[in-house]
Amino acid sequence: MSDGTVAVRAEGIAKHYGGVKALNGVSLAVESGEVFGIIGPNGAGKSTLFDILSGFTAPTMGTVEILGRDIGGLPPYRIARTGVARTFQRTAIFGDTSVENNLLYASHTTQRHSVLGRMRRSEAWARDRSSFRAKADAVLALAGLASVRQQTANTLAYGMQRRLAVAIALMKDPAILFLDEPAAGMNEHETEDFVELIRRISPGRTILIVEHDMAVIRALCGRALAIADGQPVVIDTPDKVLTHPQVVAAYLGTDDE
Ligand SMILES: Nc1ncnc2c1ncn2[C@@H]1O[C@H](COP(=O)(O)OP(=O)(O)OP(=O)(O)O)[C@@H](O)[C@H]1O
Ligand SMILES: [Mg+2]
Numbered sequence: 001m002s003d004g005t006v007a008v009r010a011e012g013i014a015k016h017y018g019g020v021k022a023l024n025g026v027s028l029a030v031e032s033g034e035v036f037g038i039i040g041p042n043g044a045g046k047s048t049l050f051d052i053l054s055g056f057t058a059p060t061m062g063t064v065e066i067l068g069r070d071i072g073g074l075p076p077y078r079i080a081r082t083g084v085a086r087t088f089q090r091t092a093i094f095g096d097t098s099v100e101n102n103l104l105y106a107s108h109t110t111q112r113h114s115v116l117g118r119m120r121r122s123e124a125w126a127r128d129r130s131s132f133r134a135k136a137d138a139v140l141a142l143a144g145l146a147s148v149r150q151q152t153a154n155t156l157a158y159g160m161q162r163r164l165a166v167a168i169a170l171m172k173d174p175a176i177l178f179l180d181e182p183a184a185g186m187n188e189h190e191t192e193d194f195v196e197l198i199r200r201i202s203p204g205r206t207i208l209i210v211e212h213d214m215a216v217i218r219a220l221c222g223r224a225l226a227i228a229d230g231q232p233v234v235i236d237t238p239d240k241v242l243t244h245p246q247v248v249a250a251y252l253g254t255d256d257e
Contacts, residue, residue: 006068007033010029010053012061013026014062024231026230027062030206034207035198037210047210053208054084058073066176082175085169096152099149103132103135103167135173142170159187177207178208181212195216214242221238224241228246
């Protein structure tokens, strides 16, 4: 399902916070269409790497290219336009409003209220609303949330709230999707449903996924990168990565799997 073009390329990434070397010398090339895993013990630098690859944080050293374009110095909204969306380690949904409104806000985050006010009274608004509904219908069906579209988000089961976070990201129809520990805290059944969701949305997209649940990594990823203490250890198939002596050693003595 990879077509040989590189969706995300990073060369020699380092990130230092004062004396803390959160990342040191990480390079990778994720091909278009891959589902690519990133694993490592707590504090290894996985979220920091995601922040850098998706353009939220600038690296101290190194370069990132998204679809062949160097994103150094580009503001996040310009990077979003290249087709990148992400979810965060802690769920970012609007808990007090409906599932559908969560998607509506997601599709208007780049608009200003004054513009919205004018659109409401215009034909453009009506057109926009019907295209929003079509898009929301498709995303809700894909995410298995159609039956709860009017439900208040924070009354949903936990697994559904996490799927809503993915649905919000899907409203942008991203070519490249970054998921930071999307299955954390899910029970076994919720995790199985989640793996199915990612399988449904993966055709035609590149997906990078940070996850502590190794069953999820094995089920979804063709390749994975292991990092430990900010250093790259190995990039290979999940089986090879998870049995790599340095990866096994890095996990020993931690609470991770
Ligand atoms: N803004 C920051 N300022 C200072 N140190 C930071 C900052 N962000 C991350 N760090 C440090 O960088 C290291 C890597 O953190 P990061 O959150 O990337 O790890 P992680 O692999 O995502 O861990 P977890 O599995 O717990 O989510 C840690 O030592 C962390 O304390
Ligand atoms: Mg993290």
